[in-house]
Amino acid sequence: MLKAYLVGGSQDTQGRPDQLLAKVELALQNGITMFQYREKGPGALTGAARVQLGHRLRALCRQYDCPFVVDDDLALASELGADGIHVGQRDQGIEAVLTAAQAAGLFVGYSCATAAQVARANQLAGVAYVGSGPVFPTISKADADPALGVAGLAALVAQSRHPVVAIGGLNATNLATVWTTGVAGTAVISLVLGAHDVAKVTRQFANYAKIKS
Ligand code: TZP
Ligand code: MG
Numbered sequence: 015m016l017k018a019y020l021v022g023g024s025q026d027t028q029g030r031p032d033q034l035l036a037k038v039e040l041a042l043q044n045g046i047t048m049f050q051y052r053e054k055g056p057g058a059l060t061g062a063a064r065v066q067l068g069h070r071l072r073a074l075c076r077q078y079d080c081p082f083v084v085d086d087d088l089a090l091a092s093e094l095g096a097d098g099i100h101v102g103q104r105d106q107g108i109e110a111v112l113t114a115a116q117a118a119g120l121f122v123g124y125s126c127a128t129a130a131q132v133a134r135a136n137q138l139a140g141v142a143y144v145g146s147g148p149v150f151p152t153i154s155k156a157d158a159d160p161a162l163g164v165a166g167l168a169a170l171v172a173q174s175r176h177p178v179v180a181i182g183g184l185n186a187t188n189l190a191t192v193w194t195t196g197v198a199g200t201a202v203i204s205l206v207l208g209a210h211d212v213a214k215v216t217r218q219f220a221n222y223a224k225i226k227s
Contacts, residue, residue, distance in 0.1 A: 015081045016143055016179050016199025017223035018216075020046040023053035024067060026154060026207045031059070031067045038071060040212040042078035045220025049075050050100055050123075050201075052085035055156055068094045083123065092118050099123070100145065103131060112140040127159045129173060136175045145201065146170045148182020149192060154203040158182065168195040186215070189222040199223065 020041050027033040038049060051071050053064045068084070072094045075082040083098040084091035088111065091099045100123040101111050108124060115122045121142035126132045135144050148158045149167050161182065162170070171178045177198030184192060184202050192200060200223060209215035 015048045016177055017047045018045055018220040019048045019050065019179055019181075019199050019201035020206050020216075021050040021052050021085075021181070021201050021203050022207045023051060023055075024059055025053070025055050025057040026203050029057045031063075031070075034067070034207070035070055035074065037207050037212050039074055039078075041206050041216045042074065042080055044213045044216035046080065046206070046216060047199075047220070047223070048081045048083060050083040050085055051090075051094070051096075052100075052203075054085060065090065065093065072096065088114050088118070088120075091115075091120055096120060098142065101125070103127070108134075108138065108141075112138060116140060123179070124176075126170065126174070127162065129170070132170050132173045136173070141176050143177045143179050143198065144170075144174050145179045145181055146174075146197075147180060147201075149180050150183025150185075150188060152182045152204075155182070164188075164191050164195060167192070167197070171196045186218055189219070193222060 024031045024034050051068050053059050072082050081097045083100050084096045085100050098121040102125040123143045124141050125145045126135050135141050148161050151161050152158050179199040179201050180192050180197045181201040185205050206216055
């Protein structure tokens with residue numbers, strides 16, 4: 015389920031929830047293996063609108079039998095009946111999240127961008143996967159850390175006892191190289207949500223995962 019992981023929110027489709035829903039449905043029809051609802055950053059919805067869009071995305075993922083993950087919000091993940099939650103280093107403390115997520119039956123993804131962070135994650139049995147990036151510079155996250163590069167990613171993969179998902183600046187040109195690092199999966203926002211032909215680009219994205227893994 016980590017192989018072709020789509021992340022996104024309405025801020026990634028010009029603030030248009032209907033466009034997000036349409037693109038996510040095309041992506042679901044063309045091979046994504048997991049979706050994360052990440053309504054965050056400039057232009058993101060808040061309050062009831064954020065919850066309502068989450069319900070619609072959740073229903074869509076259920077329709078296509080695709081695991082549904084919520085970024086950084088345990089209450090929202092529970093309300094939407096998510097399968098998993100993804101947390102970063104600046105979000106709620108990981109121990110508290112692991113405990114609460116276990117009680118709620120959610121798997122946990124954890125962002126790690128340094129050797130120290132991976133070493134910490136290695137001590138945590140309940141982590142389902144580690145998200146590492148940005149691998150390359152990204153346009154989709156204003157507060158992103160410096161890019162790891164392919165060698166930096168490979169070092170984290172070698173160190174991690176959890177499966178690693180690469181994120182950040184992945185595109186049709188660099189996906190082949192990313193798959194040489196031993197990652198368990200690849201995650202994108204703009205490659206798919208910024209595509210003119212979402213179906214075609216998603217098929218390419220998902221095909222890399224099939225060929226290279
Ligand atoms: N975390 C690290 S980079 C990133 C996130 C959420 C953004 C990835 O977006 P894109 O458009 O695939 O570079
Ligand atoms: Mg986060």
